[in-house]
Amino acid sequence: MENRTASRWSCWRHSGYLVGASSTFLSTVLTFPIYKTIFRQQLHTSTIRVAVIQLKREGMKHLFRGLAPPLMAKTLQGTLLFGTQGSLQKFLLGVNIPGAMIPALSGCLSGAIEAALLVPFERMQNILQDGRNTARFPSTASVLQEFQTYKNDQKFLCGIYRGFSIILVRNALGSAIFLSCKEPIRDLLSLQGLPSWAPSLGSGSFIGAFTSLVLYPLSVLVANMQAEVGKGLPGVREVVKTVWEKCGGGRVSLLYRGASLIIVRSCVTWGVTNSIHDTLIRQHSLK
Template sequence: MGDKARMQHGDPERRREEEERRWSSRSFNVGAASSFLSTLMTFPIYKTIFRQQIHAFSIQEAIQQLRQEGMRRFYRGLFPPLLSKTLQGTLLFGTYDSLLLLLTSNPSEPCTLGERWTAGFLSGSVEALVLNPFERVQNVLQDGRKDARFPNTRSILQEFNSYGLKERLIVGYYRGLSPVLLRNSLGSALYFSFKDPLRDGLAARGLPSWLPALVSGSVNGTVTCLALYPLSVLIANMQSQVVGRDLPGLRQSVWSVWESHGRKLTILYRGGSLLVLRSCLTWGLTTAIHDFLKENTGQKSQEE
């Protein structure tokens, strides 16, 4: 009887690990909440970075342009990223956990690097396919040069919907899909591959319980975003273009961005300093909140 009970209940640590891998709405809900809050907090930084990407401005020039536009237009373009980032957090964590469960052959054993990488890569691809239209609309709204022609989201949607079905997808909602797929899939794979190992390594040093996840998310998010930043610059420039139905293709866009930034990597990385700050805040907070809530709700379900 004792052996049977031990087999049923198992080691508490092993049961906790298996519970964490089990498909649950918990990952979707926590990811949505943490992403919503972090987006509200970091939107001013994001908009400043966007202006640097579009105009190759310094920080001072970007802030001065936003100041001239006034507070009334400062939060223009907030709704698309707020909605998309909330969906992003939902998809990122929920889809990753679900895919990892399918890919893991033995739930009682630690996940391998290959399993985490594959699940992260696939979840990033799903995220890109779902959220590309939101990012497209957001980038048009945040470009000050488009204010007169596209004063709101509805005007952009009307423009895209006036196209035929093929053009509506390729030129409208899904413009820039290739670099978005590449950026999101690689970014998600890198983030999930090293998030937990770094967190666990820091936790083993006896740090406060909330700090390892915060540092892990900040470091992983910052390194990943910096590595993929040129793709974000390309995406911002491609998706802010609404000049008719004959838009430049991917190769032309890459060359145009490189030319407009003086063929210099240092100018291409303008906005990188603010990106570090935003990534530290966004990914650090998102990771810490997600891991904290997931752990506590998991403990509650086990107690029940």
């Protein structure tokens, strides 16, 4: 019995599940103030200075308000990204699919699973991060209580899964790009004399930043869709129209408010996560 338990723990520990969970947990805590500043820019199309002034005015006690949902979501995301993708990749190896397509396809499916599980966390996080909701929703529990007052299951699901279609596209594409490109770029960066963890750090940082920038407009739509709570919430088309008007009729510079900070956050988050993951996997393979 003890050997079986040890075997299961070893499989969990080295398969990428625990590595992804622990690394994303730490990086989420470290980069949360950056993420919150980005969210305010997305929501109000404001400059970094204005967003920082907003957060400073609210005080340090509210700086980490809304941390719990993304902390749980990102930890679960890291677990799924490396664990589920590995399992799906093994499954797809037995299917008649070109080998070059397997990382992208398994990443796409992994991202879809992420979206289905993580939308409620992102929904609560965006409600809590909007300063206009501070009085009405002082905690995560108060947001859940609001959704529990909905009279039928359909309305509850529509409320908690608001923005699901956009998040599904964003996560599926993002995971496919990241997981199909990280190893080739890592190999390109593997120069003689560099520490073994450096190419993985550079690969994760570059692809994380690139993917975030490419898919940033979708994140802006999600932020604007999910921040509000109440009756008669606008649909996707109405939100797109509102964001378009906020951006002065589609000015790209306004649409990408917050993109500069997202580069910093993505470099730290995905660089550290990818480096830790590859290092532990490499150590296990040498045993």
